[in-house]
Structure formats: structure tokens, C-alpha cells
Amino acid sequence: MKKFIIILSLFMVLGLTACGETTTEATTAAPTTEAPTTTVEEFNTNASIQIYTRDTTSGTREAFFKGIDFSDAVDDNQFLATGYVEVDGNGSMISSVNGDEFGIGYVSLSSLEESGLIGLNFEGVEPTEANVLNDTYGLKRPFNYIVRDDWTGMETEEQIVKAFLAYMGTIDGKATIQANSGILSIETTDQSWDDIKANYPVCSADNSAVTINFGGSTSVEKIARALSEEFSGKCGNFIADHNHTGSGDGYKRTQGEEADGANKIHIGFASRGLKLDSSEPAVTGTYGQICWDAVVIVVNGVNNVIANITTEDIKKIYDGTFTTWSDLLA
Structure with missing residues (x-):
């Protein structure tokens, strides 16, 4: 009887795992601060990058685009890559990128901790309060x-x-x-x-x-x-x-x-x-x-293709030069 129960439990676990592997639709998960478990091999790097941006009245947007040397896009969406999605607040940005495995966006550092998103280092510097005060983190405002x-x-x-x-x-x-x-x-x-x-x-x-x-x-x-x-x-x-x-x-x-x-x-x-x-x-x-x-560049919690991003690379994402995640790995 014990062997039967163990075997039955194993089949149930395998069945649940198989169901998980066939799910491709992105979902909006409850915020978590746990580290992602997806590996680069598992993440579809050939997928298109979906960019998210704030509306043109946003101070976060202005700080972001000026910080990545893309001032043309501060007040004008025509300079952004085709297919961008505009959102109206930090909360909307967080829920949008949380619900999109292949999304990228930017939020206030004050919103990052409980967002469930991965905050990327910028030019090799971690987005922390200490690095804002010592003026080493470039996207401060x-x-x-x-x-x-x-x-x-x-x-x-x-x-x-x-x-x-x-x-x-x-x-x-x-x-x-x-x-x-x-x-x-x-x-x-x-x-x-x-x-x-x-x-x-x-x-x-x-x-x-x-x-x-x-x-x-x-x-x-x-x-x-x-x-x-x-x-x-x-x-x-x-x-x-x-x-x-x-x-x-x-x-x-x-x-x-x-x-x-x-x-x-x-x-x-x-x-x-x-x-x-x-x-x-x-x-x-x-x-x-x-x-x-500070403004932090963020990606979905299952995306650990990159941990650091440069000014050049993030600008190329937002102007449409880079269109897939594999472009960042080339």
C-alpha cells in the first residue's frame, strides 16, 4: 500500500509539472521578492522585447530618458520602438511588466522592493540608496x-x-x-x-x-x-x-x-x-x-537573461534597434 501511495504521488507531481510546462500565456502574479529560478537556457531569448513607458507628463519618464541620453523621447512617442505600451503610473508599470514575461520598463526605486520585479544594475552600479547618495548611480532624480x-x-x-x-x-x-x-x-x-x-x-x-x-x-x-x-x-x-x-x-x-x-x-x-x-x-x-x-530599469521576475544594462543597450531597446532578448547577448 505504501509503495502504491508513493507511486501515485509521483505521477501527480509529474502531471502538475507537465501542465506547467505547456503554459505559455504570461500571467500577473502576486508580487514576490524571491529570486527567479528560470535559467537563460529556459528563457526564450528569441522572443521580442516588449517595452513599457510612462506617459509624457511623468517625471519618472523624463528622468529615465534623459538619464539614458535619449532626450528626444521625453515628450514625444514617435521616437520609440514600434509596439510600445504607455502606462499612467508606477502601479500600472509594475502590474504590466509583472504580467509580461518579455517586458521591460522603469519604476521609481521607492517602488522596487515590493514590486516583484527584477531591478537591473545600470552601468555596473546597483540601484541602492547608498549609491544614490554617493552619486555613483546614474539614474537619480x-x-x-x-x-x-x-x-x-x-x-x-x-x-x-x-x-x-x-x-x-x-x-x-x-x-x-x-x-x-x-x-x-x-x-x-x-x-x-x-x-x-x-x-x-x-x-x-x-x-x-x-x-x-x-x-x-x-x-x-x-x-x-x-x-x-x-x-x-x-x-x-x-x-x-x-x-x-x-x-x-x-x-x-x-x-x-x-x-x-x-x-x-x-x-x-x-x-x-x-x-x-x-x-x-x-x-x-x-x-x-x-x-x-532613482529610476530603476526593471524586467519580469522570470527573466534573468541580464543583471546589468548599459546606457547604449537600453537606448537601443527603446529606439527599436534591439528587438529581441538575444540582441543583448550578441
Whole structure:
């Protein structure tokens, strides 16, 4: 009887294995950080590379294409390889590449750890916070904020936002930024919120009926939500409303064309530098840097054909010169 059970179990295992080997459709798996088990021999290197990109308002997209010396593609899809897929946020990028065995894309370093994707070294340098701070990782970019310049009829909101900006620079705020993957240094000279809160009397009032509207970059959203949730309890329990739709909207909805419309916000975020000399002429004193982040080139969790990619190779993928994974191995 024991031999029969062992043999039956073996047939069941073999049967399940055989079923797995006949499945060719890519599926969206639950995020995992486990290392892939597929070998180069098992991965179909003759398959076409499917490229994914962010929309043209994305700060992540701008940092990526400028970082790989492909600035023509920052605002114009016509320079991209045929068949590209455009997605509208870090979350969409992660789910798209997770669901495509042969996909390649790019995400914020702050999104990588829990994404289930493989982050590639860039020019031989690992994408880590330490390498961003020591300036050896090439695809770094700033996380910035911008606030309104016209606060007419929004005096209480203005005072809360000023207090919020001050809080971001305290030891308390910086610790929250760090805990949510923002890259910065905490200095011994940094003050705590307790040291400066008396300068912001608005935080002693009951602000539970006041709504502060946050928006802009999806890459900065995690940090913005954590800061606002924490700071609300320190500043009269104001309501934090988040609607993050891209770095470009961070400017448009604070000082740009939508600043006085239905989508207006009080503070916006950008995962890139502001275009101060062209399309985003922000008022001096209304913007600044929160921390650093980096862009990481990512592939599906079963793809371990490469662990490192160069500027030349990734550009050739996105401009259509390289069309199959075997092109990278030539």
C-alpha cells in the first residue's frame, strides 16, 4: 500500500509539472521578492522585447530618458520602438511588466522592493540608496514640491501648508520620508517639530473641517500620504485629500492652467526638476526639494537573461534597434 501511495504521488507531481510546462500565456502574479529560478537556457531569448513607458507628463519618464541620453523621447512617442505600451503610473508599470514575461520598463526605486520585479544594475552600479547618495548611480532624480502662489480665500489652508513644509525639514519629517524610501541625510543640526511648532499657531487650532488637497507625482505619493497622515494629528486634524495624477499636474493645479479650476490643489509634487525656464515658471519661494530618488530599469521576475544594462543597450531597446532578448547577448 505504501509503495502504491508513493507511486501515485509521483505521477501527480509529474502531471502538475507537465501542465506547467505547456503554459505559455504570461500571467500577473502576486508580487514576490524571491529570486527567479528560470535559467537563460529556459528563457526564450528569441522572443521580442516588449517595452513599457510612462506617459509624457511623468517625471519618472523624463528622468529615465534623459538619464539614458535619449532626450528626444521625453515628450514625444514617435521616437520609440514600434509596439510600445504607455502606462499612467508606477502601479500600472509594475502590474504590466509583472504580467509580461518579455517586458521591460522603469519604476521609481521607492517602488522596487515590493514590486516583484527584477531591478537591473545600470552601468555596473546597483540601484541602492547608498549609491544614490554617493552619486555613483546614474539614474537619480529629485523629488520636489510646489505650492500655490495665490491663496485668496484660503488663508487657513496657506498656514497649514507652510507648517507642513516646515515639518518636512524636521528630524520627525525626514525620518518619515526615509521610512517611505525617500533618500536623504538626517543631520545632527536638524530641529525637531517640538522645537519649531510654536512658530505655527495654526496647528493649535481645530482644523478638522479644513481639507488640504495634495496631488502631482505618483512616485512621490507614498511619501506624501505618510507625511500628511502623520502631520494631520500634529496640526489640528486637518483632512488630507490625495489625487496624484503625474508630475505635470503638480504644477498645473497649483500655479498653472488648472490652479483655479475644479482640480486645483494646495500642494503638488514632482519626481523631477521643475521646468522653470519654459513651461513651469513657478514663483520664487514656492517650490523646493524633498529628497532624492532613482529610476530603476526593471524586467519580469522570470527573466534573468541580464543583471546589468548599459546606457547604449537600453537606448537601443527603446529606439527599436534591439528587438529581441538575444540582441543583448550578441
